[in-house]
Amino acid sequence: MDKPYFDKNGVIWLKSGADKRRVNSKEELRRIFQITVQFHADELPTKAGIDALDKLRFRDFLKDVYNREFPAASGELKRLLQNMNLAAEDGMMNLAGLLMFGEHPERFTPQFVVKAIRYPGNKIHATDYLDTEDFAGPLRKIFDDVLGFVMRNLHKVQAGRGVNAPGVPEIPETVFEELLVNALVHRDYLVSAPIRLFIFDNRIEIISPGHLPNNLTVEKILAGNSIIRNPILVSYVAKGLLPYHGLGSGIKRALDAWPRIDFTNDRDGCLFTATVHRTPVGKLKLATGSPKTSGKASEKMSEKTSEKILLALRQDGYLTIAELASRIGVRDRTIERNIKRLQEQNRLRRVGPDKGGHWEVIEGENE
Numbered sequence: 001m002d003k004p005y006f007d008k009n010g011v012i013w014l015k016s017g018a019d020k021r022r023v024n025s026k027e028e029l030r031r032i033f034q035i036t037v038q039f040h041a042d043e044l045p046t047k048a049g050i051d052a053l054d055k056l057r058f059r060d061f062l063k064d065v066y067n068r069e070f071p072a073a074s075g076e077l078k079r080l081l082q083n084m085n086l087a088a089e090d091g092m093m094n095l096a097g098l099l100m101f102g103e104h105p106e107r108f109t110p111q112f113v114v115k116a117i118r119y120p121g122n123k124i125h126a127t128d129y130l131d132t133e134d135f136a137g138p139l140r141k142i143f144d145d146v147l148g149f150v151m152r153n154l155h156k157v158q159a160g161r162g163v164n165a166p167g168v169p170e171i172p173e174t175v176f177e178e179l180l181v182n183a184l185v186h187r188d189y190l191v192s193a194p195i196r197l198f199i200f201d202n203r204i205e206i207i208s209p210g211h212l213p214n215n216l217t218v219e220k221i222l223a224g225n226s227i228i229r230n231p232i233l234v235s236y237v238a239k240g241l242l243p244y245h246g247l248g249s250g251i252k253r254a255l256d257a258w259p260r261i262d263f264t265n266d267r268d269g270c271l272f273t274a275t276v277h278r279t280p281v282g283k284l285k286l287a288t289g290s291p292k293t294s295g296k297a298s299e300k301m302s303e304k305t306s307e308k309i310l311l312a313l314r315q316d317g318y319l320t321i322a323e324l325a326s327r328i329g330v331r332d333r334t335i336e337r338n339i340k341r342l343q344e345q346n347r348l349r350r351v352g353p354d355k356g357g358h359w360e361v362i363e364g365e366n367e
Contacts, residue, residue, distance in 0.1 A: 041189035042096035042230040045088040054103035096232035106136035116197040156287040167287025178254040204276040211267045317358040
């Protein structure tokens with residue numbers, strides 16, 4: 001595709017071979033610039049000023065990644081965000097900055113959320129579901145919450161362990177870590193639509209807005225090829241904002257952990273779908289107490305885990321994630337998700353650095 005150009009009257013034209021046509025819509029123009037590597041969706045300016053920044057989240061990121069303090073003056077903060085390619089020239093946050101470090105990104109971009117539903121059976125129902133939730137917030141929060149939704153709706157299997165041993169998920173957690181990161185980072189943010197996640201009895205579908213860019217195909221991504229659609233997001237995710245292990249390798253890792261995954265690149269519908277096939281429940285050796293529960297029951301389980309964490313940390317605030325997981329009988333990731341939720345609920349705080357610090361339970365009206 002040739003690059004767009006202006007004529008003497010300021011009209012934008014696109015030339016392809018001997019033919020040319022007029023570009024009429026802003027969305028088409030943005031997509032053309034994106035294809036010709038002159039523009040990326042995550043660079044788009046938003047209506048969110050620096051007052052929309054999650055200052056605690058950004059402060060922790062600056063400290064952990066760059067070992068620098070949060071700017072005291074608003075002018076200094078604005079320049080820092082611009083230098084980090086998180087804000088536009090006018091000082092407003094760009095889309096990448098808002099999605100990663102905004103306190104409530106959904107107030108400015110309500111379309112960029114994840115809608116998740118657990119259906120009974122293997123078909124979509126208009127009104128019948130077992131569990132449903134919309135997930136909003138900065139990307140890390142969305143990732144953690146959606147992963148928690150998936151894991152609470154999976155069966156637990158014995159996997160060669162004793163009858164009374166804690167079960168393991170029927171599908172490895174790392175599969176959904178990789179697929180969710182892929183969906184959040186590589187989706188097309190020029191399409192105003194949410195990511196959808198459907199859980200059925202026989203499969204789990206993660207449906208991302210936007211087909212594969214340019215000439216990329218499913219066969220090429222399975223071979224490890226990739227095209228960066230959102231370079232700012234990719235650069236920050238690589239710094240640890242989300243679990244990330246290198247460009248073009250996530251899907252291969254997901255398939256290594258669970259080969260029964262299909263990918264559909266729907267160019268007409270402008271969608272990319274990852275379908276994770278489940279083993280029929282009749283063929284699973286379920287662990288004792290494997291959840292066949294609704295979302296409400298799963299939420300109660302999560303609440304119980306949170307209370308156990310608070311009880312343990314009241315007794316010893318220096319316990320590590322691994323020690324808490326061993327004591328309570330859950331995985332490290334479960335502890336991390338619950339601690340994150342407790343911090344957001346202002347029921348738990350971290351005092352001091354990751355190494356050498358300790359946890360402090362906040363007693364008050366929430367208790």
